[in-house]
Amino acid sequence: MSTTVPYRGIITVCVMIATLMQALDATIANVALPYMQGSLSATSDEITWVLTSYITAAAIMTAPVGWLAARFGRKNLFLLCVAGFTAASMLCGIAESLPQMVLFRLLQGIFGAALVPLSQATMLDIYPPEQRGSAMAIWGIGVMIGPILGPTLGGYLTELYNWRWVFYVNLPFGLLAFLGIAAFMPASPQFPTQRFDWLGFGVLAIGLGSLQIMLDRGQDQDWFSSREIITEAVFAGLGLYLFVVHLFTAERPFIQPAVFRDRNLAASLLMMFSIGQILVASSALMAPYLQSLANYPVDTAGLVMAPRGIGTMFAMMVSGRLSSRIDPRKLMFLGVLLLVSATYSMTGWTPDVAIPRQVATIIVQGMGLGFVFTPLQVIAFATLPQALRTEGTAMLSLFRNIGSAIGVSITEALLAHNIQVAHAGLAAQITPFNRTLSSDLFLRNFLDPATAAGAARLDVIVNQQAQIIAYVDDFLFMALTTLPAFVLLFIMRRPRLVTAAAEPGHVALD
Numbered sequence: 001m002s003t004t005v006p007y008r009g010i011i012t013v014c015v016m017i018a019t020l021m022q023a024l025d026a027t028i029a030n031v032a033l034p035y036m037q038g039s040l041s042a043t044s045d046e047i048t049w050v051l052t053s054y055i056t057a058a059a060i061m062t063a064p065v066g067w068l069a070a071r072f073g074r075k076n077l078f079l080l081c082v083a084g085f086t087a088a089s090m091l092c093g094i095a096e097s098l099p100q101m102v103l104f105r106l107l108q109g110i111f112g113a114a115l116v117p118l119s120q121a122t123m124l125d126i127y128p129p130e131q132r133g134s135a136m137a138i139w140g141i142g143v144m145i146g147p148i149l150g151p152t153l154g155g156y157l158t159e160l161y162n163w164r165w166v167f168y169v170n171l172p173f174g175l176l177a178f179l180g181i182a183a184f185m186p187a188s189p190q191f192p193t194q195r196f197d198w199l200g201f202g203v204l205a206i207g208l209g210s211l212q213i214m215l216d217r218g219q220d221q222d223w224f225s226s227r228e229i230i231t232e233a234v235f236a237g238l239g240l241y242l243f244v245v246h247l248f249t250a251e252r253p254f255i256q257p258a259v260f261r262d263r264n265l266a267a268s269l270l271m272m273f274s275i276g277q278i279l280v281a282s283s284a285l286m287a288p289y290l291q292s293l294a295n296y297p298v299d300t301a302g303l304v305m306a307p308r309g310i311g312t313m314f315a316m317m318v319s320g321r322l323s324s325r326i327d328p329r330k331l332m333f334l335g336v337l338l339l340v341s342a343t344y345s346m347t348g349w350t351p352d353v354a355i356p357r358q359v360a361t362i363i364v365q366g367m368g369l370g371f372v373f374t375p376l377q378v379i380a381f382a383t384l385p386q387a388l389r390t391e392g393t394a395m396l397s398l399f400r401n402i403g404s405a406i407g408v409s410i411t412e413a414l415l416a417h418n419i420q421v422a423h424a425g426l427a428a429q430i431t432p433f434n435r436t437l438s439s440d441l442f443l444r445n446f447l448d449p450a451t452a453a454g455a456a457r458l459d460v461i462v463n464q465q466a467q468i469i470a471y472v473d474d475f476l477f478m479a480l481t482t483l484p485a486f487v488l489l490f491i492m493r494r495p496r497l498v499t500a501a502a503e504p505g506h507v508a509l510d
Contacts, residue, residue, distance in 0.1 A: 007184040008126050014180030015119035017173050018082055022115040025054065025089070025108060025170070028150035032163035033284075034291055035298070039163070040098045048412040049216055051284060052405045053102045056212040057109025059401030060205045062394060063254060065114045067196040069121070074188040078118050078181055084111030086174025093167035117394065122185065150283075152309075155302020197254035200246045207239025208402065215409035255395070259384075265392050267491040268380035269399045271332075274485045275372055276403025278339060278478060281411045282365065283308075289471055293351040293464065307359050308366035315370025328375035329489050335371030336485045338364050343479040347472045351464075372485075382495035411474050418470035419463075426462045 029036070029050055037047040069077050088107040095101040157165040214232035221229050247253050260266055283305060290301035319331045342365035349358075384392050 010180055010184050011126055012123065014177045014184070015078075015122050017177040018078070018085075018115045018181075019119040021085065021170055021173055021177070022058075022112040024150045024153065025112065025167075028154040028166050029163075032154050032158045032166050032298070034288055035158055035163040036101070040095070040101055042098045043220075043416075046098060046220070048284065048408055049098070049102050050105055051280065051408050052212055052216055054105040054109040054112075055280065055401050055405040055408070056208065057106045058113040059109075059398055059405060060208050061110050061113035062117065062398050062401065063201055063204065064196060065117045066394070067254070068114065069118065069188075070191045071196075073190040074118060074121065075181065075185050076190075077114060078122070078185070079178060081111045081114045081118070082174055082178045082181065085115065086170055086178070089167045089170035089174065093164040116397065120393070152302040152306040155298045155300075155305075159298045195252075197250065197252060200243060200250060200253050200255070203239045203242040203246060205239075207236050207241075207243055210235035210239060212405055212409065215406060215413065218413055259392055259395060262384045262392075264383045264492050265380050265395070267488045268376055269395055271372070271376060271485055271488050272396050273399045273403035274482055274488075275339075275369065275376075276400040277407025277410075277481060278343065278365075279369065279400070279407075280404040281407035281478060282343070284408050285411060285415070285471065285474055286362075289349075293467060293471070294353075295351070304355060304358055305362060308362045308369075311363040311366025311368075312370040312373075315367040316374050319371050319374040323375050323378050327494050328378045329492055329494060331375040332372050332379070333486070333489055335368045335373075335375075336482060336489070338368030338371065340368075340479050340482050342368060343475055343482065346475040347479070349472070349475070350468060378495060379492050383493060407478075411478065414477060415470050415474050418473045419466050422466035422469040423462055426465055430458060430462070 033047050033050065036042070036050065040047070042049075065077075072080075085108060088104055088111055091104040092101060092108060095104055153169075154166045157163075157169060210232045214229055214236055217232075218229050223229055224233070247255060248257050260269075286305055287301060290296040290304060291298060294301075296304065315335070319328075319335075322331060342361050345361055380396060381392060
């Protein structure tokens, strides 16, 4: 098929447009969240549901993509998903309330889940074996760069128009991808009698969905003092437990247990989960930090965050070439070290930190992601049997999405909680016995808590300082949660032969 496919270049462009749409929408709304928060009457932690609902739906719906493609045909499923994703994007643009936005983002995630694996499979089919490495390199860069460049594009669209154009921008690209796939992509066979393990998929969906809802609503409901949170925790634990039991006892589970018995892949899944938390959570925190605390315009905030993509692209190209010459684990060690050091250095940030320092830190963080991602593709599939590679790639995508969703939820919950704690601690210092407030006549009059104006001014100052402290705690938390990745490197086995590591994705996907 790969040597006779006409219009291969056009098909490549169309499927890559679909891939980039899906990858971009995971983070393109980040810098627009403060603007959406006011329009949708949401709190700072509620508005993050716009991100987590999309990522969680995409994670859950990744599992049945293979069966759906075989049952209805890859081309038919591709067209349905592109059309559904584009329509859901337009619905997000016209949403008037938070429940509407979350519902439409769920639909976006459901339809968008298949776009990345379908585009990957299509490119493998239309290119001959000797060109698949290059094709997968292009595909891999698109998947990784999309979430990183999303905030920059979202910032410019929000500044030039408004936050709704963050979603409207998908319309022309969705139409172009749909028409191109419909006109030029070859039809694929269908297997209408093929059965799917709906029980295994159902309990996994219940477990992941309940866990995400619990993390999203825990802060509002005071965690386990709420019956709702306890119920969601029970369903999450029960669903994930039943999935594991079903996985190792069912005759034909939709994920083969042998995938998890491979030491390299098992360690790589945990590594991908850890990196997934940093991939989205860091940009989700940075956007409101730069806009709300540093008072950057939305387009400037997006521009400051853009260099992370430059660092990632550079590191992916370098590590792709070096992985065939040196132990990939050493490159991953360098990547994790860069990630931890860059994230830890952010604990020293204040709203007055210079832009060059911010950009340098963000570039180092992007390089860390790049030095981990490409060698990880080599390590993950070095010892995995070829028959299990397709399921292995699906699991890597699943763990990346789960890590991203959980990372955003936990960091936002910690941010909201730590703001309250820091605010209470700072407010407790405002007393008539505080010499700082009583020693200066101007301060005593301007910040007099006995007057309404003075109390309001004090509250603004205290709230700002509480937010700074809470962000520092979040950055420290992300740095600490990345540290266990060092241990995973010692679990992985060094590949004996890495013949195609110079072209990212070839070993993992060919």
